[in-house]
Each structure stands twice: as structure tokens, then as C-alpha cells.
Amino acid sequence: MIKAILLDIDGTLTNDRKEITPKTREALLAAQEQGVRLMLASGRPAGGLRCYAEELDMYRNHGVFICYNGAQVMDCATGETYFSRPMGAADVRAVLDHMKGFDVWPVLYHGDYIYTTDVFGCALGRDFVPDPYYNIIEYEARSNNYLLCEKGDLAAFADFETSKILVAGEPTYLQAHHEQMAAPFSGKLSSMFTAPFFFEFTARGIDKANAIMCAFERLGIGLRDAMAFGDAQNDTSMLELVGCGVAMGNAVEQTKAVANEVTLSNNEDGIALSLSRHIPGLERFGA
Template structure:
């Protein structure tokens, strides 16, 4: 087995627990690995602003850590404070997606310059999953999680005159399962279209994913993919799990991720990352 030189990990459902915090045991394990020279990379579907607080907590700026945001669309160097990779959706594509979303009972969101741009800042709460009675205030969840201010627009398709890194849509999980194929149909050959949570379906540039971001980081750092351990739980983590030398699924992961993983660790509420690092490092 190759020596592990890099740890790349998803955030929600992986690095943080259900309360959205890094537990002391997981933090200790990551800081210990970093102190031994292992490079830490946080890779999330969240915007960069939504994961910077975790970078601060793990001292990434002092240790050449990296942030992969928007499911691989952007890579940020915490030490140099430079964007080292960025691939966005073209303006005409974004306008077409947002126009098409008007046909569906979903809540589209596009961020820019610290604002999350939406149609309805007071969108009703939605269920967290099919058959789950728990409800979530989707606007508060995304705005607070991404550290955004919120801005309403009457027409997002008309508003967008820039290249966004992603277009996020939220909706009832049961409804999204029924309509997602129709939502993605006009764009599936030119954009990545995927679930990132039962209540989130999003669009990102074609060919962009966490594995592509990982490959660009490995080239930059002269670290081979075989020397990387990756942690994830959702389908947007799948390519990263497959690309890394050791792909680790949290026990709460989706069936596809569980099947693809080299190892299944404990859940994100049971310090799964710390458990796996104790085994492999």
C-alpha cells in the first residue's frame, strides 16, 4: 500500500456530523495527520464561502490546504489565497436552465458576490427525504450554510448575465424523484445534472466533478492518486471515491458510494473519518 500523502473529504454527511460541526475526535485525527505532513483537501458541493470556516478550524492556510467547491468547479489555495482552477457554466446555458426550471415546482438559487439570488426568500419548508417527517427551512439552510446574504429577483433567467459555477434547485424529495429526468433532459449532454441531497438537484459544467479536481490537485502537488485517501457519502462523491488510492464510504453513504468504496467506515455521527485514519495511517 502506498503511503498516504493527501486526505480529501466531503463536508456534509462526511467531515461534519448531523449538527454540522467537526467533532473533537475527527478534528484531532485530521490535525495529527496534517502535522505529519499529509495535505488536507476539503471537497464539497458547497460554495467556497460555505467551507472557509472549516478551513480555518483545521489550520489549512498554515499548511497548504486546499478547498474544492461547487462539486469540483473551483479549487482554492488556502495559503496563497488564489483560485487555481475554475470552470463555470456559460451564460447562455445558465439562462436556458433557469428558463426551463419555470416549468417545475422547484426553488432555483444562484450565488454571486456573497449573495444567494433566489425567486422566493420565504419558500416553504420541505421534507428532508421521502418518507421522512423532518422538515427543513431550505433558504435558511443554504444561506446560513454558505455564509450568504439573500437577494430576491422576479426573473433569475433575466438576471443572470455572468457565468455561475452551479445552479442549485431545491424541492420536495418525492417530487424531484418524479421530475428530475425531465428537468435535466435538455441539458444532460452539455451539463452535469445530479442530486446532491434528496432535496437538492443541481447543474454544473460538463466534465466537472470531484475526481477531475483531485487530478488537477495531484498534478499541482506532485502527489499520485494512489497516495490519496478520499472520504464521502453522496453520489457527487462517487468519482472521487473511485479515483483515490483508498476510497472510503461513510456507513451513512448512498448505495452507489457504498458499492464503489474500498472500505466502509463508521457514520459521520460516529467519527468515521477518525476511525478509518486509525486503520490506514
């Protein structure tokens, strides 16, 4: 019996226009009516999840936020924190210093702001995003309700803990250099792709699976009683962990390889289709 549904956001819950499609929304609302708990598991902070939680009525149904790739877990209705493990200030400075040797745009989260070295230079061309010269740092700020601020030397500025460091860049460049970027922190920090143009650092051992185990222990939910949906590299750990891990049709091959099943894409109501197959009473959403 399915008691929890874990949902990545970008490329999974939302379509390519960053919207929850009506059929997927109705299927998830119907699942909650049967007592299933929704959990949004994303690289985003809580501020970037609230609009989707409202749309899915998660506040009334005590949904859960798994933020920053698992560095923070909280009850979305009460704001109670179940788990939090930020990166220490020394690690933050070390990563930011190392990133100076690469052609990337590091992003630091603190308070109401995200900080970077150049808020105007972070534009990708048509090959990687729907609109030409799309500013991916502006997108990160606006979609997560942050203000933007520039700092000439992020490493000198960073004297505080943070849940993650986002490193943005051209996808081809990140693919060619991410191993060098991560190498000095092997065994000390976790790092992963969350989008073709985003590579992220978190505290050691942080991933979505670790956060899910913490949440499930708190809520008394068994791993076999959960479904998880994802599309990216940072979703593989949670798809492997639960009883039914579902990769979206648009998922990367690494994610599809570990999934129990592959559904339709995020633009084709793939979540609704899988729910219709696994939760009695939701069969109508498979039509």
C-alpha cells in the first residue's frame, strides 16, 4: 500500500513551462484524499517549493519539504525542521576558492539573498535553454524567491554555513570539468548534477535518500510503502531506496537505469499514469 509519494520538481512534477499539468495535479490531490502523504524532494530551498505545495494542497495535508538535495527536511505546514546539515564555513570557502580556477558562476545562499560574482553574465545560448541568452542565475533567484547580490570575492565574503553551493555553467563545460571541480573534496563533501547547467556541492553524505530515511523514521512510513519520481542524477538515490522508483520518460539514462519503471515524460502526465497503475481508486488517471 502506497503511503507516500516523493516528487522531484523540475523535469518531473512540472512540465517544460514549469507548470503542474491539470491531470497530474488532480491525480496527486486524489492520492492525498486517500491518505497518501506528498513530499517534494528537490535541490530547491523551501521558498522555491511553497507555490507548488499550495497548488497541491499540501499545507492542509501536512506535506513534507526535502530541500537542498536533502540537506534540510521540514513539515511544510508547521515549518518544523526534521533534519538540517549545512556545509561548514571552512568548506564553503574552500569550494569557492577552488571554483576561481574554472569558467563557472558559483552561487551562494544566505538569508534573503543569493550571491554570485556577476548577475548579468550568466546567460546560456539557444542550444541549452528554450529562450536565447536565458540568465540561469536570474531564474534561480526568481523561482526560489531570493534577491540577487554581487560580491567580487565570494570566498572572502563567506564566513557562514550554507546548505549548498550551486555552480552554474555551460553544460558542455561542466561535463568536461566537473570531476576536476569535485576532486579536492572527494570524501569530504557530496557533489552532483541537478540540471545540465547546475553542479552542486553539499555536506558529506547528503542526498535525497538520506533525507527520506530521516523523514520516514519520523513519520513511521516504511520504505516499501513509497513511490518516488525523478529525472536527474540527484534523483537516483531516492529511486533506488523506495519500493517503487519511477523515472520520467525525459530522465537521463543513469536515472532510468536504476528505476523500477519508466513512465511518460513530464510533458505527458507521466506521474498520473504511474499513479493510476499503483494506487487503487486512481485508475481513471491512466486514460
